[in-house]
Structures are given as structure tokens and as C-alpha cells.
Amino acid sequence: MRSGFINIIGNPNVGKSTLMNALVGEKLSIITAKAQTTRHRIMGIVNGDGFQMVFSDTPGILQPHYQLQENMMRFVNAAIGDADIILYVTDVVEKFDKHADFLARLQRLTAPVILVINKIDLTTPEQLETMVENWRAALPEAFIFPASAKEKFNIDNILKQTIALLPENPAYYSEEVFTDRNLRFFASEIIREKILLHYDKEIPYCTEVTVTQFKEAGEQYYIEAVIHVMRDSQKGIIIGRGGAALKRVGIQARKDMETFFEKTVHLKLFVKVNPHWREDPQKLKLFGYGEN
Ligand SMILES: Nc1nc2c(ncn2[C@@H]2O[C@H](COP(=O)(O)OP(=O)(O)OP(=O)(O)O)[C@@H](O)[C@H]2O)c(=O)[nH]1
Ligand SMILES: [Mg+2]
Known part of the structure; x- marks a missing residue:
């Protein structure tokens, strides 16, 4: 091998x-x-x-x-x-x-x-x-x-x-494994992609996404995620006038998730201000940026 x-x-x-x-x-x-x-x-x-x-x-x-x-x-x-x-x-x-x-x-x-x-x-x-x-x-x-x-x-x-x-080596992973990441991770990344696409300047760089609920019921996934930003003003921008900007992120992210997961997806997004997440080692660990 x-x-x-x-x-x-x-x-x-x-x-x-x-x-x-x-x-x-x-x-x-x-x-x-x-x-x-x-x-x-x-x-x-x-x-x-x-x-x-x-x-x-x-x-x-x-x-x-x-x-x-x-x-x-x-x-x-x-x-x-x-x-x-x-x-x-x-x-x-x-x-x-x-x-x-x-x-x-x-x-x-x-x-x-x-x-x-x-x-x-x-x-x-x-x-x-x-x-x-x-x-x-x-x-x-x-x-x-x-x-x-x-x-x-x-x-x-x-x-x-x-x-x-490739060097001579036993396989590192069993054959059915295709990534080291779980479905929650892909859900959060898909949302982050839409944020990178739709917002400018510092917004994508001040933003992190965490999946707070991931429930499977038959052919459907019920997913809830929090978009963390660093300031109140950024929260306003993410949500947009009458919620239009956030709605667009939600619709596009849901469509991509449905393609990736091959399931019907119900997606709910929330926005939270989390001022120091980029600097705080505890938060970073919680958000998946610890040892890897
Ligand atoms: N024209 C052209 N654009 C490409 C090609 N490959 C990637 N791109 C574009 O280059 C941009 C960056 O692509 P990514 O794959 O995200 O680049 P990356 O190196 O992973 O970037 P980071 O994760 O930000 O470091 C995107 O707009 C891609 O569509 C290519 O072969 N030709
Ligand atoms: Mg990249």
C-alpha cells in the first residue's frame, strides 16, 4: 500500500x-x-x-x-x-x-x-x-x-x-472516509462563503459562523447557525434593511447545502455580537481554531 x-x-x-x-x-x-x-x-x-x-x-x-x-x-x-x-x-x-x-x-x-x-x-x-x-x-x-x-x-x-x-505506507483512513470534517463544519463554511461573497471591507474578516443545531429527520436537515460579528454596526449590515441581506445569505446557503448534503434543508440564521472572538484563545478554541 x-x-x-x-x-x-x-x-x-x-x-x-x-x-x-x-x-x-x-x-x-x-x-x-x-x-x-x-x-x-x-x-x-x-x-x-x-x-x-x-x-x-x-x-x-x-x-x-x-x-x-x-x-x-x-x-x-x-x-x-x-x-x-x-x-x-x-x-x-x-x-x-x-x-x-x-x-x-x-x-x-x-x-x-x-x-x-x-x-x-x-x-x-x-x-x-x-x-x-x-x-x-x-x-x-x-x-x-x-x-x-x-x-x-x-x-x-x-x-x-x-x-x-506516494511513499510506502498503510492507509491513514478507512476507505469510506473522504474528509476529516463533519457535516456541521461544511454547513458553517457554506454560510461563511456567502458572507464573503456578499459583504465588503472588514465584514467577512470580523465574522465567524457556528452551527448551533443540526437535526436530521428523514430526508430533512434542520440547521440553526449563529453569525458572530464584532460590533453592533456590523450586525446591522449583516441583517440589512428589513432583513433583506441576511435573507439572501440564508437562501443561497440553504441551496448549496441541499446540493452538498442531498437533503432538504431548513436553515435559521441568527446574528450575535461577540466583540473579541478573533483575539480570545478560549473563543477561538470553541470555534474550531485550537490544535489541528
Ligand atoms: N482564472 C482563474 N481563476 C481561478 C483559478 N483557480 C482559482 N481561481 C479563482 O481564484 C480565486 C481564489 O480561489 P481560491 O481557491 O479560493 O484560492 P485560495 O488559494 O484557496 O485562497 P485563500 O483560501 O483565500 O488563501 C477565486 O475567485 C477562484 O475562482 C484558475 O485556474 N483560473
Ligand atoms: Mg482557500
Whole structure:
């Protein structure tokens, strides 16, 4: 048996989650155009004939400014540390010098690196060639794959390379397991995705979602969730005039949940002011940002 942890690392917004979902073939991670969409390490497991790939999506690498971001970077560091294979993602938009810190860290690692140059649908063959040359010079040992996660271009070849690099190992998870996360987690992430989509500036970054009820009755799920914000004014914005903004979040989140869970979903949303949640280690632990 061959199996291993394939950890997806990179700067914010390069398409790590889009790539993870394409590799796994399921929408496990939420995706938006805003940076810091992913806050957790999320595993997606693919089983095949004689092998198991345990992918981990991770938050984008950043300089932390508050405790939540510190914890997010702890997840990234853990993932860099326990990787059997590192899937390092860049895109055709970000500048090459944004990778200096990571390149320095890589020198100390022994895990093989697959470098994905993502979003090639946004560039020309000539520009891409220069990027590949730059990367080949910086990481001569790495396996380099230009790709478009969004258009699912070159995903098959990344998978083939990953399988070829898997170490001899017993499977980490039994075959029916496809992620380390439970249904409540996916419900809260789907709501958070809609918040990232519909609110601007600091609002998504001051917001957390917790699922307070998750009841199954036949083909129906009854879900209640609290949207935590940091200030009264943010609560007003989330709810919107006559509740319209919150209603839109609720409708779209419910639809996505119904697709993901393949059940009829009844969703109730509440908004609470929770001033220091991003800084408070106890709250962060309660919200799922403890050890991981
Ligand atoms: N044009 C293009 N856009 C892409 C591609 N892959 C991802 N995107 C877009 O890039 C944005 C960020 O994608 P994510 O997958 O959320 O990026 P991420 O690296 O997980 O971001 P964080 O979790 O915030 O660090 C989204 O708007 C995606 O639709 C691609 O191959 N081509
Ligand atoms: Mg992400």
C-alpha cells in the first residue's frame, strides 16, 4: 500500500481550494475571490487501486496581525511539517518575490515538491514560459505543472505525479472516509462563503459562523447557525434593511447545502455580537481554531 499526506500550501487567493476540490472531485473547500477565504486545514481523501492520497487544503500564508491569523498560520506550519508531498501553489498573477520566505523554508525540507502554476487561462504561452524558467531555476528539484484549477486543465497529470511520489505506507483512513470534517463544519463554511461573497471591507474578516443545531429527520436537515460579528454596526449590515441581506445569505446557503448534503434543508440564521472572538484563545478554541 502507498499513501501519504499531500499538503497544499501557498499565498492567499492563488487557487489552493479550487485545486483541492478539483483533485478530490468534491466541493469540500469554499472558494471566493477574497483573500483568507480558507481558515482551517481541511482534508480530502482519494482512494485508488493500492494507494490513498490525503490532501490538505490550508489557509494562505500571511503575516499574522491577530490571534485568529496566528492560529491559521499554525495550521499551515503543521501542514508543511507533516507533508509527505508538498503541493505548492502559485498563480500567473502574483510576483515571484512573494515566495522568498517559503523558498528559504523549502531548503530545509526533504519532502518532494510539486509546484503548480495556476490560472494559466489568464496568461499567454510566452509569459508562462518565463515563469516556468524562473521556477525551474529557483526549485530545480520540483515537479512543475502549469494548470488551471478552475478549468480543470492538467489536473490529471498532477494526480499522476502525486501517485508516483506516494511513499510506502498503510492507509491513514478507512476507505469510506473522504474528509476529516463533519457535516456541521461544511454547513458553517457554506454560510461563511456567502458572507464573503456578499459583504465588503472588514465584514467577512470580523465574522465567524457556528452551527448551533443540526437535526436530521428523514430526508430533512434542520440547521440553526449563529453569525458572530464584532460590533453592533456590523450586525446591522449583516441583517440589512428589513432583513433583506441576511435573507439572501440564508437562501443561497440553504441551496448549496441541499446540493452538498442531498437533503432538504431548513436553515435559521441568527446574528450575535461577540466583540473579541478573533483575539480570545478560549473563543477561538470553541470555534474550531485550537490544535489541528
Ligand atoms: N482564472 C482563474 N481563476 C481561478 C483559478 N483557480 C482559482 N481561481 C479563482 O481564484 C480565486 C481564489 O480561489 P481560491 O481557491 O479560493 O484560492 P485560495 O488559494 O484557496 O485562497 P485563500 O483560501 O483565500 O488563501 C477565486 O475567485 C477562484 O475562482 C484558475 O485556474 N483560473
Ligand atoms: Mg482557500
